[in-house]
Amino acid sequence: MTRPRNDTFLRAIHQEPTEYTPIWLMRQAGRYLPEYCETRKRAGSFLQLCKNPALACEVTLQPLARYDLDAAILFSDILTVPDAMGLGLYFTEGEGPKFERPLRHEWEIRDLTAPDPFEHLRYVMDAVAEIRRALDNSLPLIGFSGSPYTLACYMIEGASSSDYRHVKTMLYDRPDLMHRILSVTADAVIAYLNAQIESGAQAVMIFDSWGGGLSAAAYREFSLQYMQRIVAGLIKVHDGERVPSIVFTKGGGLWLESIADCGCDAVGLDWTIDIGEARRRVGHKVALQGNIDPNVLFAAPEKIALEAQKVLDSYGSINTGHVFNLGHGISQFTSPAHVATLVETVHRYSRILRQNK
Ligand code: CP3
Helix, strand or coil: CCCCCCCHHHHHHCCCCCCCCCECCCCCCCCCCHHHHHHHHHHCCHHHHHCCHHHHHHHHHHHHHHCCCCCEECCCCCCHHHHHHHHCEEEECCCEEEECCCCCCHHHHHCCCCCCHHHHCHHHHHHHHHHHHHHCCCCCEEEEEECHHHHHHHHHHCECCCCCHHHHHHHHHCHHHHHHHHHHHHHHHHHHHHHHHHHCCCEEEEEECCHHHCCHHHHHHHHHHHHHHHHHHCCCEECCEECCEEEEECCCHHHHHHHHCCCCCEEECCCCCCHHHHHHHHCCCCEEEEEECHHHHHCCHHHHHHHHHHHHHHHCCCCCCEEEEECCCCCCCCCHHHHHHHHHHHHHHHHHHHHCC
């Protein structure tokens, strides 16, 4: 048995009672922390930071030293998988991620294969193992991957995009090629997440950042179907403990019921949906993770506290099934002091709600 000392996050996901609502933050290790910027400078670049297990471990722990967070998340990026598939990932300052060899030709797509995670993504598995050793079972470690559709968006466009022109062209013109990319990528993600679990990840999350830009039918066919396949292929028990999965489609609120039916243990919510309404819609089928607007953190501390309480009030006095988080990643312009207010409020106010039950 390797249950962490603070296992509040795992209990909330498994819908077992907790004394307070656990919280962690998407991109909790990142540029809003001066110590992160310092380590990144030492590493040379963001990608070198990801590829150096000792430094990746160092930055994973940085937010945990500052805040009373209830989970650690592996420091890495979703785009390591297409990089390992040979697409050549690089980052340009201020412009985000790019690929040297985006998928544009049929022959490139036919040649695509799933990488062996223990070989081509060894640095990620080494980071997971090193973080687990450093955490010494104090907190659970979350592993993650991008969804096949979100990864395909970057693989086809070669960069972030405002209109997904190349992706949408392929999806409607050559759905066979799109399915081929998604199918190979889904196999890659299953192997990648299972390797993270075998290396020590105690929960896994699938980030579907761009699925929300699809029509309802295209979402089912090109995004949800593949996440369902991934969830079905995941290791469910490791080291005698259940390993829960979280599926997060940004902009997926309209399809909440279908997402909750995909076999995952928890659904991540962005801030556009009311979490109490989400709970009523899915019943107790899954745990819910979210969902305060990350931009709330720009406001004054007393406003942050009020907004956090609104989310907790909406969820209600049920003493489990909610993991507090932002509705998307934290902005680099966030004040570290404001994050402290959020974490403290969630812990304090959720205890009060349970007492008043
Ligand atoms: O949550 C965590 O703390 C874990 C680390 C993590 C990062 N990226 C670190 C990162 C996670 C889970 C991700 C996921 C990720 N990466 C997603 C899905 C979630 C989302 O945000 O929708 C996506 C789409 C990416 C791709 C990516 N990586 C982009 C678009 C960018 C540029 C964003 C920006 O703000 O410039 C990155 C870089 C990145 N990934 C940074 C961090 C901390 C900033 C890099 C830096 O230090 O310069």
